[in-house]
Amino acid sequence: MFDLIIRGNLVLENEVMYGEIGVQAGKIAEIAQPGKLKSLNMQDFGDCFVFPGMIDAHVHCFSNPHEGFAATSESAAVGGLTTILDMPYDLAAPITNLARFQQKVERLEKEALIDIGLWATIAKSGGTQQIGLLADAGAVAFKMSTFETDPHRFPEIADSEIMKAMTLISQTGLRAAFHAENNEMIKQLTESYIQQGRLDPLAHMETRPPVTETSAVLKLLEFAYWTGVKLHIVHVSHPRTIDLAMIYKQMQVDVTTETCYPYLLMDAYDLERFGPKAKNNPPLRLPEDVVGLWDHQLQDHIDLITSDHAPWGSDKKEVGNTNIFEAASGMPGVEILVPLMFEWAVVKGGISPVVLGKWLSQHPAEVFQIQGKGKITVGNDADFTVIDQDQSWIIDEQAFKSHSKLSPFHGREVQGKVIQTIVRGTTVYDGFEVKVKPGFGRFVAGAAVKKGAYQ
Numbered sequence: 001m002f003d004l005i006i007r008g009n010l011v012l013e014n015e016v017m018y019g020e021i022g023v024q025a026g027k028i029a030e031i032a033q034p035g036k037l038k039s040l041n042m043q044d045f046g047d048c049f050v051f052p053g054m055i056d057a058h059v060h061c062f063s064n065p066h067e068g069f070a071a072t073s074e075s076a077a078v079g080g081l082t083t084i085l086d087m088p089y090d091l092a093a094p095i096t097n098l099a100r101f102q103q104k105v106e107r108l109e110k111e112a113l114i115d116i117g118l119w120a121t122i123a124k125s126g127g128t129q130q131i132g133l134l135a136d137a138g139a140v141a142f143k144m145s146t147f148e149t150d151p152h153r154f155p156e157i158a159d160s161e162i163m164k165a166m167t168l169i170s171q172t173g174l175r176a177a178f179h180a181e182n183n184e185m186i187k188q189l190t191e192s193y194i195q196q197g198r199l200d201p202l203a204h205m206e207t208r209p210p211v212t213e214t215s216a217v218l219k220l221l222e223f224a225y226w227t228g229v230k231l232h233i234v235h236v237s238h239p240r241t242i243d244l245a246m247i248y249k250q251m252q253v254d255v256t257t258e259t260c261y262p263y264l265l266m267d268a269y270d271l272e273r274f275g276p277k278a279k280n281n282p283p284l285r286l287p288e289d290v291v292g293l294w295d296h297q298l299q300d301h302i303d304l305i306t307s308d309h310a311p312w313g314s315d316k317k318e319v320g321n322t323n324i325f326e327a328a329s330g331m332p333g334v335e336i337l338v339p340l341m342f343e344w345a346v347v348k349g350g351i352s353p354v355v356l357g358k359w360l361s362q363h364p365a366e367v368f369q370i371q372g373k374g375k376i377t378v379g380n381d382a383d384f385t386v387i388d389q390d391q392s393w394i395i396d397e398q399a400f401k402s403h404s405k406l407s408p409f410h411g412r413e414v415q416g417k418v419i420q421t422i423v424r425g426t427t428v429y430d431g432f433e434v435k436v437k438p439g440f441g442r443f444v445a446g447a448a449v450k451k452g453a454y455q
């Protein structure tokens, strides 16, 4: 007798199989042909796809302090995510030391509705001595930037500090991830555009040409070569970045890459059309670059797709209507990442659900060494994202559970709907409402966590 049986089109590691999953104590206990397993509790999803629980490795719960874990994780649950990894660039205090990390874990355990892992970062100078402590405390990975978004919250880290950090991070076995843009070039170009009075949306794209991303990435690849650190490049916007990563992979650099749904679904003309709502860093690229990124994604050269959920309030975006440089960068995404990518890849692209499951679940789990998640296999957590491919729905930004109610995807009809989100055998979202209370979600400790740190 199992606690629960889930029946449907199971998206396994190498095939889609119509069958059943027996769940016991929150774990996958058996996978079988339909009708074989016994339980008083059966969830029959017919021919809907039962994916391994989707994981969004790039989420900012606290860049807007009004958002927090509760709103983001509720939004994520509705969007079919069972685990998110939260970025460290919190307002007002980024996660640069052990005390802040521990406080954040405590808060997570009170507020989370789904499972959450936490990124850490380092202070602009002298921050590297916290790396070992943060790894011991269960940071899932380290994020740094070569671009100065904010001198305190999201600083540019100097090359010598990056080299020090990479050496220390390589000793933890965790991954060092980077926001890779060339600070000096972008600052200079932005200044000259402002002087010329070019404050329109496309000025944002033109002041961050592809070379500002690829040159920063090339430097980091070379640093990773010499330090041996596992490198991850977040939010890749241009196909040439992937070309460079592939060259360095051949030189045994352990580099993984990620793109985000806006880079696959929009281009620079959407930035022109939507203005600040479609402003992100790096910016949306030209249509031919988007096609180049598709080619890499479809050939499985890009490890994972994330949302880069940035829950800005409308005030932070509206200031950009007259001057694009004033608008905050980023957009909300945890609620629409999975359905939009399902539609793009499976419904329109003819890609197997198995492949989508790798981009949105298996690869993020592997890249960030998350134990017990990422695959429908016996012994793993019973985390599932159920999608009905026959239902369509319309994105309504006002209905987002996030505090950020602005999206360039507002009003778009999407084929394929998340009808259930299940975390450790419990229905977190039933297709209509969220069914668990804050605190149900658990802290997902990183692979270098010290034994006994959380008991």
Ligand SMILES: [Zn+2]
Pocket: 058, 060, 087, 308
């Ligand atoms: Zn981000």
